[in-house]
Amino acid sequence: MSMGFWPFDSFGSWMLLLLLVALACSKASSDLNKSTNSTTQHGPNAWFAAASSEPDERISVFELDYDYVQIPYEVTLWILLASLAKIGFHLYRRLPGLMPESCLLILVGALVGGIIFGTDHKSPPVMDSSIYFLYLLPPMVLESGYFMPTRPFFENMGSILWWAGPGALINAFGIGLSLYLICQIKAFGLSDVNLLHNLLFGSLISSVDPVAVLAVFEEARVNEQLYMMIFGETLLNDGISVVLYNILIAFTKMHKFEDIEPVDILAGCARFIVVGCGGVFFGIIFGFISAFITRFTQNISAIEPLIVFMFSYLSYLVAETLYLSGILAITACAVTMKKYVEENVSQTSYTTIKYFMKMLSSVSETLIFIFMGVSTIGKNHEWNWAFICFTLVFCQIWRAISVFALFYVSNKFRTFPFSIKDQCIIFYSGVRGAGSFSLAFLLPLSLFPRKKLFVTATLVVIYFTVFIQGITIGPLVRYLDVRKTNKKESINEELHTRLMDHLKAGIEDVCGQWSHYQVRDKFKKFDHRYLRKILIRTNVPKSSIVSLYKKLEMKQAIEMAETGILSSTAFSVPHQAQRIQGVKRLSPEDVESMRDILTHNMYQVRKRTLSYNKYNLKPQTSEKQAKEILIRRQNTLRESLRKGHSLPWGKPTGTKNIRYLSFPYSNQPLKARRDTRAAEFTDDDSCHPGFPPVTFSVQSRTRSLQERRQVQEAIPMKSFHRGREALNFDDQRTGQKEHGGRDKRGILKPKPLFHTVDEEYASGEQSEEEASAIGPRWTAEQKQKHSRDHHQSHSPLLQRKDF
């Protein structure tokens, strides 16, 4: 484990060095540019001085103009420093599980702040009100809106709204009022902080960022609802705090405190609602518009990410123009647009959008945290023990009150109430983040003479919650999760535990998703009948299984065949005689190593919730694993077919039972095709009860063909009895029968080879010869009669690859 630290140290130290040199240069050159004729000698910078000592007479060979690039240069350096720190952070594998990444960012910020303070450098004015609200905030909000899993969100929407809305209000007003009472106590010297100021402070301090800690207890497999509550809270919390903040600032500007009448307060409440709902409304409209536009972009897929981002940003700006809540607008836009846009855009655009969004939001957040660090180590502080301590105390108290009170009420209406354990986790995850700091920093000094106090208090709360709560929440969750305390499990237990986890996950999948049926069904029907027809390009399925299969089919199959893995996992049972089991005495080290092998190599249980990491797009080990599982099943299927194996329970299969049907490329409407297939299945079922057919068919987005043609090829394949290792995917996109709780399914094609070649190897990585070489190999293995037909019918496809 110590190995992990070492690269981090070296990174850190190199970066420090670099930064110091940069700052030294900047300091030197800023002094330099001020004095035209001075020949100040700054040690290593002597030769700079020499070069520009006569600026007006000679053309200098070498010049330095730091002021010109100062702002972007320093910003870039900061971002780079934060990125390097993140690299180091993740190199040490256990660290991300110990503390949230915001800890790291804060430390980096403090470091930069320290350097800037130490070198007496004037930091660039990155953070002022307009820059924050126009440039830094939208990406962060967009990212959290976009990555939100929609289905659980809408299922729990009632609880989420009930928790986020009143929760934020209770926190804000509770903290504000209690602090006001504290301020009234003369002894603390805070009597000039009036009620409005306190309320404002309450509203900005109640803005939480619990998503930052999600990564920490990800492995504890928190249940889905809890996850959604935390996520949903983050989503709506920013919006609500900012709305409240703006309203209260308006109040502050308006009158003196005594003039505020009940009418104003009512108007404030009404404004709150209007602002919130108006923002959401605009967001939804822009979401639909952008989804509609992406329907037409298949010929110019490079601008798809641009459309997504521009429309989201536009929704934010339009809402802000009308004094509505831009944050809620952009959130609603992202949520609405995501479902349709994902289906319309190409795979690469989709990936680009995801990564770019993460990148933008992490840049924003890094900048804010660095600015926070700069503020921390500076002279702009006002320390008041009473205010700060009571702030901390009240934050915790009011969060506890709001959690337990609100959940008590909502539990009465929920089918699956939240346990006390869950509520404790929600309470403890109230970690503050960049949002509250920004709002505090941007308080106008003219209206808030005690601004420094607020900033200091906010900083303290942030540091406290992020470090102390962030680091201890992991152990807390694990403790509450009633994990097995006995870490040393026998191999038996490990194996059986994992089997049961898989079993449970499988049965959960069989049960499907249960929720408020009627509402969801109605929405889905409406969605299908109208929305999808308008907004989606063609009815192309894009479930992860399709994209998965596309990727795995070609590349992985080649790789695995080459490395001989295929043969080793093949169905080699009949070749093995039953070994006479000798009782071997194994040493404890052997057992240890066995256990390690088992633990590290067993397949992970499929997580039902999308694991969300705010700072990272993990390359989805579950996807790799799923690929592997699918390939292996495919291979055992193929192997058994080829060898005509008898299955372990001894019934023979006949390869002659393989029957293939292939439909030519056609534009048959989906419905007719499905009906014929359905009929075919029932026929097969009735006449060959032991041999259910297996269908491989996929519609792929064939951009290389004429646009919008639905290409489908169905190759039902007779498999052996009991459906062993049968892969069967069918298109679920029927307008009539839509069943709640069904996952989106993809249609798989045994020959996506050619299409995958088109889409994935368009850059020319894979040569066409290789692709066509795979083709016959595949078909030969299946022993198709129509193999040649397929091959020939596919080659025109291949030649028509025009990208």
Add this chain to the structure above:
Amino acid sequence: MGSSGSHATVIPDGDSIRRETGFSQASLLRLYHRFRALDRNKKGYLSRMDLQQIGALAVNPLGDRIIDSFFPDGSQRVDFSGFVRVLAHFRPVDEEEAGIRDPKQPEPLNSRMNKLRFAFQLYDLDRDGKISRHEMLQVLRLMVGVQVTEEQLESIADRTVQEADEDGDGAVSFLEFTKSLEKMNIEQKMSIRILK
């Protein structure tokens, strides 16, 4: 969920199923909806294909075996009562229920023993009541990634059987299986919250 009163008549044998499995009326109704949703062609029963169309099962290493467990004794169709009977194994164990149970009645389907029996049958394909080394190896192969070599798998399988096997017959019987798992909280591991 609307008027649930009239729905009991919709589910065939609803009452007897409820008694046998212990599901609440609401859960049973949801399961029935799910059954109908899976049964694409409205056949009234589920075939393997219907279950295979649950995409998530395809990427579950034990997907096939799980599907097989719905079709006991080699049958090719499962009706609603069979479907529910399997799922009943995963009903969370109600502590009070366990306490006041009448010992003369057969064990409820979601008792610890029955849960273990269900898990056991995932290993024991030939239904001889014992997990042979070969069967253990097969399960291991399903559950472990491709990086592990065949020899390693075999030695792990050997060790697994050896650890649990007490009477030295080279196979793990059901009792030995339960004994090796006595420390584990099966009731929690094999319970699905939504199946109350």
